[in-house]
Amino acid sequence: MNEKNNKNIGCSCVDCGILNCAKRTGQYPEFCPTAELTEEEIDQVTDLYKNNRVNKKIAVAAAEIEGGFYGRYTRVEEIVEFARRIGAKKIGIATCIGLIEESRIFARILRLNGFEVYGVSCKSGSVNKTDIGIDKKYTCVTGGVMCNPILQAKLLNKRKVDLNVVVGLCVGHDSLFYKYAKGITTTLITKDRVLAHNPAGALYQSKAYYKKLLMAPVGENVVCSVTQADKT
Ligand code: SF4
Secondary structure (H helix, E strand, O other), X not given: OOHHHHOOOOOOHHHOOOOHHHHOOOOOOOOOHHHHOOHHHHHHHHHHHHOOHHHHHHHHHHHHHHHHOOOXXXXXXXXXXXXXXXXXXXXXXXXXXXXXXXXHHHHHHXXXXXXXXXXXXXXXXXXXXXXXXXXXXXXXXXXXXXOOHHHHHHHHHHOOOOEEEEEOOOOOHHHHHHHHOOOEXXXXXXXXXXXXXXXXXXXXXOOOOOHHHHOOOOOOOOOOOOOHHHHX
16 A cells, blocks of 8 residues: 555555455454444444335345346346336436447337436537636537536436436546436446546556556656666
């Protein structure tokens, strides 16, 4: 762990090599958030699943899908199954306009499965980026119309959809959508323009083609140290 960057918050699950909360075969590490909890604190949270009808329905459906279709269903199929199990009738798609084709296909699949679908693109409202203070220089490559995730959320809220599905919203735009969406939301596609919307690819390749991610902060050049052996 980089102590310098983490001195105020301490170690946590990302620093744990034991994972005893899942295995229950050994000891919890001294910094473990599970070990820090009282029985009462755990019970209070467990009650939020047991005693809240919506939370219970969602948690049970999610666990049933995980357990029932493990390694067999794609995320598309899992979302269809999830929507069925929570009794959703209307599904909202909050889509990036760059992934409109993917959203059209997804809408066809959902309709084939008996759902009503209402999709809203990120450019809906057609507001200028400069109207909210975005510098004009950031419009050259990507155009002048801003992504409008708050409007996407409000339009889907107005349609009273039972489940929102995010398709490829940009980082940060997705944050605003999640903040303003009233209904529950899941994500089909997380945008990564470089890795064909597979952001985990950078992590899987962090010991090979993306090792720069572990060598220097993002945006800084990796210092190349060539040894004598490398030169020969
Ligand atoms: S809860 Fe405790 S045991 Fe589980 S991963 Fe976190 S630190 Fe490790």
